Amino acid sequence: MTTYKEIFGKQIKNLSSDPPAATSEGQMWYNTTSNKFKSTLSIGAWSSGNNLPQVVAYNGGAGTQTAALSIGGQEGNTSAINNTYEYDGSSWSNGGPIAAFFSGFPTPTGSYYFGAAGTQTAALIVGGAEVNNRTIEYDGSSWTQTGNYPSQITQTTMNGIQTAAIAISGAGPPPGYTTTVATYNGSAWTANPVAFNPAGRRMSSAGTYTATIVSGGGGTTTNTSAQEWDGSSWTTVGAPSVPKNDAKSTGIQTLALKFGIGTSGATEQYNGSSWTTAANTAVNRDLATAGSSNDSSGTTGLTMGGKTSSGSPAFIASTEEFSTVNTIRTLTSS
């Protein structure tokens, strides 16, 4: 029989007590006190965050799990909201209103379905359900309109920061879906000569404006592929397990988290070459109806609000936080 030493070149250590979980990820040892083989695994899971001040879906998201923004959205099937909410990792507070930039002020009709990127104190949104070409920047307290996007747009996916952002595809006025890739420098947009194919909307993406992973979304058909952007060209990479139209992503190109997939709260992680299944959200936030953070690692994330199933029996205010925790497990033969 092959031994552990023959495979790994060294024997399993004997330890009288377990090492700290925080510093022993991937290690295996024999605990001579409990007479058990043990190992430390890094386990990702969603836990509940504090609820948003109101129910909301199709809200934009920016920032990180501990410094996030929930921007606009719908509170019912027909009404949009004016609010920006700021999250500090434990509680939500009011941020600057956005309604002045949308028709129907002070009761906006289209302040959702934005592309959104940036941080809690330096965010930007583009377009919206009321299809338009407006870019609006947030400074941590109020919104200001800046340089226009090259065309009218809704449901584009964005990455990056306020001074270096990328918007990928989306939908425009009929006939609809676009392949446009455009970059923003903090004041003006430039349409990139290299387009994203296939044309579509509601794709999920993570990364920066020069290193992005994009998957899902679609136009007349579902985009089943994933593609990486290196700042000048697209490369097709391993496809996600669940090729759904709508989802959200956070993280970076080499370590991304994709969630809100389909109708089961499914979550996947991307490591720069392939996708693996991760723990589901406890509450399904169907078809990318929830806002999400833009964390700098695929080991953390925040999903906020949404609808629990397509067509919505319920708009929700609850949030969930993804985290990865080192956990010591006893090894068994079963």
Next chain:
Amino acid sequence: MELFMYGTATNTGKGFFTHQDRQDFYLAGHPGNVWVIGKNEKGALWLAAKNGVVKTHAEAQAIVTAEVEAAQADYDAMSDEQKAISGNRPGPITLPYA
């Protein structure tokens, strides 16, 4: 052996379910504050600690179905323009039973 138990409980936010809870038992939330919980000791203790109310599968399913039917009625009452914005008509939700 039954795999799931059912209950209602209000999501109070942070700490309502933890990273460790998600390791200890299956948990899925549904409309009407209905939760499907992995049927083990830790799952049962979690529902009790959240002041939850244990339901049978039929009772939990009835709550969810009532929520869906109410949403369907709301959807059917909308104009075609509003429906186009809202998306699909709410579909049925079937709670797992095992």
